[in-house]
Amino acid sequence: MAAFTQTGVQNALSATTGGAVALTIPTGMKPTHAIIQVAANSVRWRADDTAPTATVGILVAAGTNIEFMDPMIDYSGLINFIRFIGISGTATIEVAFFTL
Numbered sequence: 340m341a342a343f344t345q346t347g348v349q350n351a352l353s354a355t356t357g358g359a360v361a362l363t364i365p366t367g368m369k370p371t372h373a374i375i376q377v378a379a380n381s382v383r384w385r386a387d388d389t390a391p392t393a394t395v396g397i398l399v400a401a402g403t404n405i406e407f408m409d410p411m412i413d414y415s416g417l418i419n420f421i422r423f424i425g426i427s428g429t430a431t432i433e434v435a436f437f438t439l
Contacts, residue, residue: 343372343410343438343439345435346367346368346369346370346436346438347367347436348433348434348435349432349433349434349436350433351432351433352431352433352434353429353432354423354425354429354431354432356393356428359390359391359423360422360424360432361422361423362418364436368438369415370415370437371413371414371415371418371438371439372407372408372418372436372437372438372439373405373406373407373414373434373436373437374404374405374408374434375404375405375407375432376432376434377399377400377401377402378401378432378433379401379428379429379430380427380429381398381399381400381426381430382398382423382425382426382430383395383396383399383423383424383426384396384397384405384423385422386417386420386421386422387420388420390424391422393424393425401430408437418436
């Protein structure tokens with residue numbers, strides 16, 4: 340079985356109610372997997388190249404993770420298109436990027 344290699348991190352991405360934000364993809368090895376932690380406030384996300392809103396998108400509660408880590412799936416497209424918006428106040432998003 341192949342092992343994951345961490346290819347980068349993104350710390351303290353702020354997601355506010357003012358507009359959707361995207362991840363900053365690390366240069367070099369294109370990440371195929373990610374663990375995304377939502378801190379401080381809840382967010383909504385979409386990965387279909389459409390911005391989420393405070394009422395439209397997949398809700399993720401503060402203090403929880405989103406994990407795109409199934410080794411049988413290449414999540415690179417999803418990682419490139421995912422966008423976040425805060426529900427109320429500012430949410431902080433922490434990301435660890437991986438490749439196989």
